[in-house]
Amino acid sequence: MDTLVFTVFALAALIGGFVSGFSGFAMGLVVSGVWLHIITPMQTATLIAGYGLLTQGYGIYKLRHVLDLRKAWPLALGTVIGIPIGVGILAYLNPVHLRFGVGMLLLIYAIYGLARPVFAPLKIGTGADIAIGISNGMLGGLTGLGGVISTISCQWRGWPKDVQRAVFQPVLFIAFVVISLSQAAAGTLTKETLMLYAMGVPFMVAGLWSGFKLFGTIKDETFRKTVLALLLFAGLSLIVSIPPFSFR
Template sequence: MDGLVFVVFALAALVGGFVSGFSGFAMGLVVSGVWLHIISPMQTASLIAGYGLLTQGYGIFKLRKSLDLRRAWPLALGTVIGIPIGVGILSYLNPAYLRLGVGVLLMVYSIYGLARPVFAPIKIGTRADIAIGISNGLLGGLTGLGGVISTISCQWRGWPKDVQRAVFQPVLFVAFVVISLSQIAAGTITKDTAKLYALGVPFMVVGLWSGFRLFGKIDDETFRKTVLALLLFAGVSLIASTLPSLR
């Protein structure tokens, strides 16, 4: 990797870390848009999973006072169940149409949420949370967006921003553990990828730190809108990446 390519790689890691520190998710969305142009898709997937463990672990540590595993475990359990099912189903579906459909739904939901007042809080039970977690894992296995549904469900409950992140970040951490273990078992993590990971860690950490500092200065409504904006970005990204394959 020459100097210019490394600068681009490092800047993407810095911005991805900042977005994750600020919002608690979407690091993979940010970095993949850049890294897929300069490193292989396999390396990109491995790095996103590896850095996901770092970013979500950091978030869990910072929010440890708000952590409530009673709220997080049903979503996490469902996610663990759903990921391999989603991966298995993927071989029987056309991923292009699936990504397009999910992208459109995310755009509609986000635009609607941004255009109207705060949603009325919804009370969700344990069984429903497990089902939501399974859907979350299914979507992760099918599209790579392993935390979208759990993040949305935390918004529905009307929790403060710290509580939301203290629930959906452990779920994301568990998802990245499952993905990383799968990659290790498949032998897709190479020495070159491990070296890239080590080179990018300082930039990712600086981004995380600065993003989390800004998170501490915003109110719940700003956080709600930020999450919706990132979900809108996720929808647009899915659609943009799918359209070329439909032509």
């Protein structure tokens, strides 16, 4: 890897870490748009999962004072169930139609949320949480967006920003554990990929640290709008990634 390529790789890791530190998710959305141009898709997917363990683990540690596994476990359990289901049914769905449909739903939700006041808090039971988690995992298996639905469901409850992150970050961590184990079983953890991971760690950690510092200064409403803006970006990324004339 020459100097220019490494600089681009490291900068993406720094920004991805910052976004994750600030919002608790979306690191993969940020880095994939850059890394897919300079390293292979398999390396990109493997690094995102590996760095996801780092970013979510760091977030869980920083928010350990508000961590409540009673709130997180139903979503986590559902997510573990849903990931292989999503991967399994992917072969039977048109990926173009799927990405477009999910992208449009995220756009509508994010635009609606940004255009109106805070949603009225909802009370969601354990059974519904497991179902939400299954949907979250299925979406992750189908599109790679493994934390979107759980993040949205935490917004619906009207929890403070710290509590929201203390719930959806453990769910994301569990999702990345499942994904990483699957990748390891598939043999994607090559020596070259592990070297790339080690090279990017300092930049990812620096971004995480600075993002979390900024997170500590913002208000709940600012956090809500930040999450909605990132969901908007996620929806756009799904739609833009569709090759031209794919609907013909």
